[in-house]
Amino acid sequence: MARLSLDQLNAADEDAFVAALANVVEHAPWIAQAAFGKWPFAMVSALYDAMSEAIRTLPLEKKLDLIRAHPDLAGKAARAGDLTAHSTAEQAGAGLDRLSDRQFEAFERLNGTYRNQFGFPFIICVRRHTKSSILNEFERRLRHRRADEVETAIAEICRIVALRLDATVEGPDRLKVHGQLSTHVLDTFSGRPAAGVAVSLVELSGDGEEQPLVRAVTNQAGRTDRPLIADRPVPIGRYELRFDVAEYFSRIGAPLADPPFLDVVPVRFAVAEPEGHYHVPLLITPWSYSTYRGS
């Protein structure tokens, strides 16, 4: 989807401005309207600040209206196809459109418990999460007091707004809403990057389920041509990288045991900061390896 330029927005009149940003806040074009008070904007971050300030300074009842305008996570509206385009894409990104019946029921139950307890739906910026971390957040936030939870919901709405704004408007700056996950394989047996190593990335969930995300092969620089995850938040969750090193060392003629001491090397790690850069390299010989959070 082509993005609007900030210049175009700055040339628009109020109606066109509000229309362009209507969907940035779920069912609440009046936030864009409020932000228009600070129009024009030199930077996308200034536009974001105006919109998030409009949200954060709402009186409590208006905040609750805004929160209640959001759909349930993975709820019946989603199954019925009744979400906004933004919400549909966001929920699908976290796999909430591919729930088993058992998982669907778990979400329904938690949605219900949460709504009963607080009187509004559970809001979370799903693009920053995996199914597992959403379930963890449900559990954690159900222990909140209501006043704190209203502010948590508002903060999550601001995160959603930032991501939608980044997807909608292009300007001289870029909101820091994206992270990155990358890898790099160094062959310290030969003293050079390991080329042609098959790498796969899977998402792990608490119940032992595995979700394959990416398969790639390292290039001459020992890197994958593209980062494994980029141009989006890296969802909070647990992952495993798998490097097919026996195939590599066999191909370059290194002497190997039979079966090789190391075959597919698994590196299991968790992402805690969706906007962070996670570089997880592997230094490898047929008999040893190291890995670390690099940069």
Added chain:
Amino acid sequence: MARLSLDQLNAADEDAFVAALANVVEHAPWIAQAAFGKWPFAMVSALYDAMSEAIRTLPLEKKLDLIRAHPDLAGKAARAGDLTAHSTAEQAGAGLDRLSDRQFEAFERLNGTYRNQFGFPFIICVRRHTKSSILNEFERRLRHRRADEVETAIAEICRIVALRLDATVEGPDRLKVHGQLSTHVLDTFSGRPAAGVAVSLVELSGDGEEQPLVRAVTNQAGRTDRPLIADRPVPIGRYELRFDVAEYFSRIGAPLADPPFLDVVPVRFAVAEPEGHYHVPLLITPWSYSTYRGS
């Protein structure tokens, strides 16, 4: 089971000697009788050499008799409890007494194919193997020519003899029939051994099955009180060590991300030499680790 001393054997007469060693070669006390020609023995290795030479120098028909005296692997005799005590213990050690019906049928089929092809049962020193490596060996050896396969079977019988002899007779020397698997956790964040780290060892099979083998906790020296595997061959196969490092770092008060970057660290490796010493240490910080085949 208390072992006989070599001195006792050297003090025995021929009948007692043969009786003592009758079960070292399956259903073939006449091998012990042949070895008695070199009696007495200064070392256990000399006794082994006499027995294995008696086996290796048999004429072909006698070799085939010896081979045919062995039971099928995981076969009906095993299910019916008709094996010698040695065979029963050996097959149980590789888990051949705990096969699913599907696995039992796979073994039956391979036993039948092998016996049809070569005219004698498949012999393998099961204490040096896992179920997976036995299946690999079946496949590999079915490609042999018959003459080579007779010699392979005889070599496996000699390995079985060495292990049984080691379990039966004690002397000034020890046959090199045992390997070892051990680990060691070094906390390079604090510069000291990591104490109290839960470690588990599982055997992996080709079909994704996992067999838990050992659970242990590291002591003040960062080692387990006993090696993970010792006083036996380390079965050829694929393994995974799992180190619960997040629990450790949390306990010593190291700053961790939430969720921690590293939680349970899996180290997957294969054993190719059952008589080898496999030391697989882990050097760890909350953000990095190294492992290698040590000594």
Added chain:
Amino acid sequence: MARLSLDQLNAADEDAFVAALANVVEHAPWIAQAAFGKWPFAMVSALYDAMSEAIRTLPLEKKLDLIRAHPDLAGKAARAGDLTAHSTAEQAGAGLDRLSDRQFEAFERLNGTYRNQFGFPFIICVRRHTKSSILNEFERRLRHRRADEVETAIAEICRIVALRLDATVEGPDRLKVHGQLSTHVLDTFSGRPAAGVAVSLVELSGDGEEQPLVRAVTNQAGRTDRPLIADRPVPIGRYELRFDVAEYFSRIGAPLADPPFLDVVPVRFAVAEPEGHYHVPLLITPWSYSTYRGS
């Protein structure tokens, strides 16, 4: 010095072309003249190929003339300031203009021995070397047969030509005459790049002498703002990188022993390929470190 563009050379007439490239081959404008036969040139590499082919295909006597047109290394001409500008800069780059009297005499003696043995001066592309590796080459090449040594001298002249051409002419491509040396410090205690680490690079010579080359401080990415060596061949030789890690860990508040277990970490390595990329990172905690040839 501003470089000529290849377009300018392609627009020049023969006289201007030869004048522009006169000094690319020491005292031999006739090589540029010969290369003009293939004028115009789409790529700098095509121009280099034409010049080096003109050199390599010379009859033996002409090759010897070309070789003899070169000055002695670190010889009396250099002391007297009688070298071409190119030669002066090249010899200074390897420190040949800063020899002690003892070193000057060593070079004079080797120059004399070499000239006596082969009848022509010792030619080497000094920008690819350190003083130590030049002395090693003297020794190694004095064992050559004369015919081989003529070809070695011609090959070295071609390397000199490539570097001078790269410094003189700019085109759509670039000759692969430059290498790079860089570093990177990762703090695996904190899981982030180590910023503000003082790094120094010294050249080591066989006799224990040290030549400081660069001092730098790592930035927020754990890298130096510029590579330690770039835009030139990395001279063949032995180096030491020194990382002031105790100062860094003390600054970030990591608990350290007194004195700290690691203070200044020396990493000693050799460069064998002047056109290679040498990345020599350091992964460090207060109690451990790793280094490797990276990329």
Added chain:
Amino acid sequence: MARLSLDQLNAADEDAFVAALANVVEHAPWIAQAAFGKWPFAMVSALYDAMSEAIRTLPLEKKLDLIRAHPDLAGKAARAGDLTAHSTAEQAGAGLDRLSDRQFEAFERLNGTYRNQFGFPFIICVRRHTKSSILNEFERRLRHRRADEVETAIAEICRIVALRLDATVEGPDRLKVHGQLSTHVLDTFSGRPAAGVAVSLVELSGDGEEQPLVRAVTNQAGRTDRPLIADRPVPIGRYELRFDVAEYFSRIGAPLADPPFLDVVPVRFAVAEPEGHYHVPLLITPWSYSTYRGS
């Protein structure tokens, strides 16, 4: 020197007891006499506790007498050969008998300053120190208040007593007065211990001086046959281990660059706890290495 057994001391009368331990406290047999009040002793540590308690509970004037009974470090008495046998051996162990004239003067000056400031000689348990750390301690302790410095001197005397006692008396237990320094070379290129690697240990001082301490060669287990330092405190100070890895990899036929990327690998570290175990291993390939404080 053969040690007395604790049993012999427990069988002795008071005179023989005091005579046997007369030299354990410099020029103060009356401390042994005081300790005799608790005779007999089941453990060496109980004997040590009795002697150190006798020292620590002295009135101030007696403490000062005891302190003043000690000679200057590296002073004129040492040059003249007027020290007790214990003091002579201890000072020689730290190299104080091999001072240059400049160093001798530095010690004389510091001895004088210290004695002027506090009215008694500078006492330090030299077996726990290198020349450099003694000079650091001089500087640090000159900033003490006199009352604190008396206690510091008494604590150092107790350390001297513990070491002398350990050298004099043998019993069922052993005082924890010794540390250890060891190494281990693992070849992660081949997956086995690196045998035959030449290792040397040198002591570094602040002024760039190097004192070679030990040369050894690794055995089949990649270890030196004996620890590099054992059965004594490891002196506080800075050290460098040097591993000749290019010679090793060349010998086993690993492909190497010319010159090899890694040749002699220096590992520089400091010892802060003389009674600690310092294991400083090297994991090495031709292109990478790791080191850490192990155990």
